[in-house]
Amino acid sequence: MNKLIVIEGLDGSGKSTQVKMLCSYFDKMLSNYKKIKLPDYDSKSSELVKMYLNGEFGKNAQDVNAYAAGALYAVDRFASYRLGWQSDYENGTLILADRYTTSNFIYQMEKLPQSEWDSYLDWSVDFEYNKIGLPAPNLVIYLDMPVEISARLLSKRYCGDEGKKDVHEADTEFLHSCRRSAIYAARKQGWHIIECSDGKEPYAAEKINAQIIKIVKEEIC
Numbered sequence: 001m002n003k004l005i006v007i008e009g010l011d012g013s014g015k016s017t018q019v020k021m022l023c024s025y026f027d028k029m030l031s032n033y034k035k036i037k038l039p040d041y042d043s044k045s046s047e048l049v050k051m052y053l054n055g056e057f058g059k060n061a062q063d064v065n066a067y068a069a070g071a072l073y074a075v076d077r078f079a080s081y082r083l084g085w086q087s088d089y090e091n092g093t094l095i096l097a098d099r100y101t102t103s104n105f106i107y108q109m110e111k112l113p114q115s116e117w118d119s120y121l122d123w124s125v126d127f128e129y130n131k132i133g134l135p136a137p138n139l140v141i142y143l144d145m146p147v148e149i150s151a152r153l154l155s156k157r158y159c160g161d162e163g164k165k166d167v168h169e170a171d172t173e174f175l176h177s178c179r180r181s182a183i184y185a186a187r188k189q190g191w192h193i194i195e196c197s198d199g200k201e202p203y204a205a206e207k208i209n210a211q212i213i214k215i216v217k218e219e220i221c
Contacts, residue, residue: 009143012150045079105185
């Protein structure tokens with residue numbers, strides 16, 4: 001059976017750390033898996049995404065509507081799939097994705113009134129899985145980190161240089177909205193939600209990783 005695991009979360013939630021730790025676990029337990037990271041900033045297909053994040057289409061995330069931005073990211077995902085990991089996936093290699101189609105539900109859906117969220121979910125699922133032909137994930141794990149904490153961690157990552165943040169990372173109000181849309185999508189689509197803090201401080205990476213491995217063992221391995 002083809003298997004695709006997605007780790008999702010807001011910027012600063014610890015995704016990259018958890019993906020790296022999960023890879024270390026897979027190194028010991030599996031003979032065949034592949035890690036991908038989206039957007040694929042090393043590919044020409046991400047140029048429009050980079051223009052969007054750099055503010056070339058508008059200095060605020062809201063300047064590019066949910067459907068337009070969703071399409072930009074979808075094109076990059078399509079290129080990544082066709083050129084990078086389709087054959088591996090079809091041959092039974094487990095794919096571990098740091099972000100995927102699910103990011104649209106977090107970062108783009110929030111731009112719409114909540115009354116339109118279900119329609120956007122339906123559109124995105126149909127567009128990417130049916131129209132474009134990307135595979136649907138078998139398991140999505142959402143790392144839920146409060147925005148106040150993730151913003152603090154991002155500032156630490158950039159050594160206090162706020163100018164290094166992209167249009168998503170720099171807009172705290174936008175990120176609060178994204179967290180609400182993420183929880184909504186997670187509940188509607190059956191994602192696993194992992195609480196990553198006690199509300200004031202982040203949990204140790206090892207504690208979060210243990211929960212992820214437990215879910216993966218129960219659902220996939």
